[in-house]
Amino acid sequence: MSITIDRIVFKGKWEWAIFFFILYLPFYISILSIVYQATGSVFLVNLFQYLKEAVLLLTLGSYVLYQRNVFEYRFRIQLIDKLFLSFYGLCFLFLILPVGEADFITKAKYFKNVLIMGLMFFLGRNTSLADREYRSVFVMLMGIFILAFGLNIFEKVAHIHFQNISGYALYNQAINNVEPSGNYGLTWTFETQTTGMRLASFFSDPLDLASSCLLGFSVALIGFLTSKREQSWFFILVMLCAMGSLMFTASRSSFASFFIMLCFIAVIFRLYNLIKFGIGLFVIFVIYVIGYASDEFYYFVLDTITFENASSVGHLLAWIEAFNQMVIAPFGSGLATSGNATGVTDDLRIGGENQYLIFGVQLGVLGMLLYIAILVVGIWVSVRAFRKTDNIHLARIAFVAATVKVGLLLPLFTANAELFAFVSWVSWWMVGLSVKTYGKCISDGNLPVLTSQ
Structure with missing residues (x-):
């Protein structure tokens, strides 16, 4: 961390923030749990x-401070930039207008959470790294999933969640x-309906691990x-680790x-050979479930397919609740009224198990459509850049970028x-x-792009 801070603050290499986020964010909750368990200090x-x-x-401060002639650069706005600006303009209106029952502080905290994805997009939009630094990004990402799978193996063999060791329940409480x-003293998320362990x-x-495995597999595949x-x-090893961890999550x-x-x-x-690979994996999975899986896992899969799983029914009910609210208030019910983010209280929460509907409840149909448009355009531009x-x-x-967002x-x-x-x-x-890469590919080179170079 000290190296990253030194580079950001004193060398103007604000792009190095990505190294910190890669190495810190996967361990974030575990670090908080261990710190509280060890010190008891809030x-x-x-x-x-x-x-x-x-x-x-x-990072943002370093960007502004070390940016040469920042006020002389001309932004080359693309469609996705306009969508982001529109989305956050709408969010800001809901922040300052008296819409919804949440107080201003609660709405401001939620707005901060939503703003982060746009800030990360902005950092990527202006990132310039050397070849060895890009290689380091990929090596770090792949290392994360090798470590994650190794810990999953330990959890499975020892029949204990790492969170029982790290003090997760104490921190959460x-x-x-x-x-x-739940049966493991954590939360219900850590087990299936048949009480099987779901590992994190x-x-x-x-x-969180299951969604991240899509990133790990994609990184290894392109490598x-x-x-x-x-x-x-090595790349095959990482792909196997990502798929193994995905199986352990039972997501x-x-x-x-x-x-x-x-x-x-x-x-x-x-x-196209990947289609054969996918079909092969699916056939192996079906054979395993029918012939070799435990009764616990077999009925977990069967209940999922027949939609008798309590979790699946819970999702449906949350979707219906959110959709009904959108019908009642198509222009939005206000920030911090849906979702599971900190600050969304139980008495204000409407739905909350569908990211699209979460924005739809809070920001209205327009907000939901803007978010979906950002995703679609982001995927399209990433494919074009590739x-x-x-x-x-x-x-x-x-x-x-394209494959993970689709995943x-x-x-x-x-x-x-x-x-x-x-x-x-x-x-x-x-x-x-x-998006920056695609912009450079289609530009004539006459207009400078706002970067740190």
């Missing part, structure tokens, strides 16, 4: 809790006022496709998203997925960098 927990925002503010629940490694919960064959074993939406992502990659990037750029590192970033489309239906800081922050940074 103050120390708060220091670590707001460390990521502090680094983000330092003291800081978030969430009482321990050092991530905040199984859903495999663009590297020498003698190096392929239905992320598992389905994995196959959707494979189909997207196969069709858009013309890698196809047009001659820089292999930027092409890899664009590939991952997350389904989990966004079942979770407030923008709260999964690691995959959300990193993927929005990648989308921003892809």
